Amino acid sequence: AIVPSGLAAVTIPLLTFVSAGDHVLIVDSVYHPTRNFADTMLKRLGIEVQYYDPRIGAGIASLIKPNTKVVFTESPGSNTYEVQDIPAIAKAAHAANALVMMDNTWATPLYFKPLDHGVDISIHAATKYPAGHSDVLLGLVSANEACWKQLYEGFCTLGCCSGPDDIYQTLRGLRTMGVRLEQHQKSALEIARWLEEQPSVAQVLHPALPSHPDHALWKRDFCGSSGVFSIVLNGGGQKAQHAFLDALTIFGLGYSWGGYESLAVPVFLGDRTIAKGSYAGPLIRLQIGLEDVEDLKADIQRGLAAAAEA
Template identity: 85%
Template sequence: VYHPTRNFADTMLKRLGVEVEYYAPDVGAGIAALIKPNTKVVFTESPASNTFEVQDIPAIAKAAHAAGAIVMMDNTWATPLYFRPLDHGVDISIHAATKYPAGHSDVLLGTVSANESCWTHLYESFCTLGCCAGPDDVYQVLRGLRSMGVRLEHHQRSTLAIAFWLEGQKGVARVLHPALPSHPDHALWKRDFSGSSGIFSIVLAGGGQKQQHAFLDALRIFGLGYSWGGYESLAVPVWLGDRVVAKAPYEGPLIRLQIGLEDVDDLKADISRGLTAAAAA
């Protein structure tokens, strides 16, 4: 799950007396065995943050509802264009509108949507907490939504071209992108999603932080930045040290890439510079 989400759960929720348990992303219907009498919420994120495992959301939702729990989902990666959570059993859908809806790396905003059974509670909480979005931020997201479909098509096309290309590059051990047939959850992604966005990760073939940083330092077009979804390509090192589940044995360090709207050949050349530098390190 997204690191700030984990941090919120481990700090603020803990101080409020809320117990949190993390589950493996491949749990599916097996989540029923983890649900306790006091379980109120199952919080999902699919694909997973940074490592891109795909969850069986309909199966998780069915098990949660049978136990009287509600399901929340962070759907920022796919946006409502490529995955519609409420149609798959999710009760509350959460998006970082900072990313694809805004699309220009200049706004901080979030959205929360709910089905009929959860809407009243959500709206009352929203009003009670006094959450207010600035009118200029709202305007910029409304403007961004007008071009989001076109931008996402471009992000998807460029990202898949680069992801497929990376699978054959020396120095890359693995490409973590669910739309690739080589991904272990590809069938699940294909069943539930209608498209893929511009963010995925690669695993370098050996090495550690030194090689990871050498790759990043060599990039000229990719910027260093966490908040993806804008027009420009970004790269960040991935650290999994605080995870308690889904700590797969990777062959080398992970790097997350956001493919922006730049020319694909230019981006490939930039990535090649990074791979050469990592190998030399």
């Protein structure tokens, strides 16, 4: 199903597969608009929403109730990049007749194939890497054979169709997605490794780095990494976070990602209940675009110097 936005790719399957009185488990490191939809509309429709630790793995079985219909996953998690043990979660969910949905926007279908790992419904914000040029909003939802008919019926019933121009532009983007992603991956890894050596950076949250706590899981299930990850500044509060962002000249300030340009955004974890983490300083999410890596390093260096001064 092709829908008008990444968020629509989340809301349509949820509205299709859950009803009043059902229980839904959602990973605590989920994309914030997904959480907002669950906390407002799903709750208003009489659906019980519960958040769980992204690193729970097979332990999710202890949270599943008789009325649990959906386990919603997102791996790596938004902003903090915890990798979920999707096969273990899927096994536990299916044993209890619950469906597994996964937001797979970060890895794209090139670097992780959800349906092959037990996911029933795979969700993508095609706004990001498939479109790739920061000029279109689009979402994609795919399902396994058992769920496809119901998903398609829900999609038709809700009337959330995409415009032909948006679809055309995303098709255009798909033609170069493979080579773009390779470059995003290469540049992001080079910058992430470099950032690990900077004394003003306490931590780099990128699952493809051996230092990442979930690196082994990432290595087992994924065949690549994309261009978006976060850094933790070594101390300082919001003032240091804002000083870093204000000093940037190449990185734009923007909440989307997956386009050709580098972007930076402050990370706030205030709405989380479990995946709050214990971080040495404020978090900043970086999307590494297609610009020259040395230029990007120099720009980040400006940000780090400004944060240290603040």
